[in-house]
Amino acid sequence: MKSLKEQISSLAEAHLPDESHYLVDVSIEEKSGKKRVNVYIDGDEGVTIQVCAKLSRTLSEVLEAEEWIADAYVLEVSSPGVDYPLQNTRQYRKNIGRDLLIQLADDSEILGTLLEVNEESLKVNTKEKAKGKSKKINRKEVDIPLAEVVKSIVQVSFK
The missing domain is CATH 2.30.30.100 (SH3 type barrels.)
Structure with a gap:
């Protein structure tokens, strides 16, 4: 069975708007009993807040419907930022x-x-x-x- 990170990675990749966008990384951390899921995406021409928001809504719907995370969690979809190491x-x-x-x-x-x-x-x-x-x-x-x-x-x- 796939790990939660692998499941979220596959789901995110399947719902990117087009081939010019790609998944950079998914990180899952736990702080004070609450999971924090960070999904980092990028695009050959950058990534807009609208793309991040749409992917966030899609991921949230599936995470809730499929109950992949039992307890409270925070989901954040964003571009990696300039201080994030290059991944690919x-x-x-x-x-x-x-x-x-x-x-x-x-x-x-x-x-x-x-x-x-x-x-x-x-x-x-x-x-x-x-x-x-x-x-x-x-x-x-x-x-x-x-x-x-x-x-x-x-x-x-x-x-």
Whole structure:
């Protein structure tokens, strides 16, 4: 039998408005005896509040009718937000040209501009301060296997 997370994930994917929208993640937390279900969706061109609201209504109707969650719960459907780690290649593609802070499996970090993405790797133009007192920034293109990526966060610039 599928877990609650898997059931909600399948239901959400089945009720997305079209192929340009996709499920990013479903998280279920329990606080003070109340479940909190967060459904994160995105779209190739972003996601509107109307899409989130419609999906929320649909999920709520099924959760109530099928009694998937016995006790009180809170359901929230939203886009992941800028501080949420990238989860799939579609999200990476959407962020080509933006700066990412990438944490690798060996605990090292890479800061750079995302240039390309495919199913196996990312190509990033890294930024490193030159050694010594120089203010120069060294740049180098590197390929990073996705299997080595623990977390990638889009860096917001206010320039």
